[in-house]
Amino acid sequence: MAAIFIMNTHEYWMKLALKEAEKALMENEIPIGAVLVKNDVLIMSAHNRTRQLNNSLAHAEKLMIDEIVASQKKFLNDYSLYVTIEPCLMCAGMIIWARIGKLIFGAYDQKAGAVGSVYNVLLDKSFNHHPKIISGVCEDQAKLLIQNFFQQRRKRRVAGVVERDGLENRCGFTSTQGSNP
Ligand SMILES: [Zn+2]
Secondary structure: OOOOOOOOHHHHHHHHHHHHHHHHHHOOOOOOEEEEEEOOEEEEEEEOOOOOOOOOOOOHHHHHHHHHHHHOOOOOOOEEEEEEEOOOHHHHHHHHHOOOOEEEEEEOOOOOOOEOOOOEHHHOOOOOOOOEEEEOOOHHHHHHHHHHHHHHHHHHHHOOOOOOOOHHHHOOOOOOOOOOO
């Protein structure tokens, strides 16, 4: 009898989001990636581009939601958003206003996450949209990418290659990584 391989759908899409995060890493951006999926079809993918666009708001989720809401649909109830790191307050707000149906993310962001870490706006009863939420998909890989990125940056900063530029304050993966240089 032939073995039947059943792929975990969430892992499949999250791995695509991780590929986006790797692209960000290659571009010296904070390695966070995301994909937008509808009816098991990939609609869009993106990664953080705050440096390239010189725009502190150019988060992976925001880039996709902005584009699709502007060009195609006002509300995205039938879309699933996969993102490697817990969304921030801005992106969580966008998830509510765009009415994204499902949010799947990898690792929590203890310093800036708005889906349980610092705030939990998606479960706030004050709002009238509450997406389904799944966390921890490919968590270790997502976390490792971020940790390695900041470790490398710290080494380069100690060596005088890069200046402290405030990026660390925007992402919560530095405080657990040993002493500050
Ligand atoms: Zn964000």
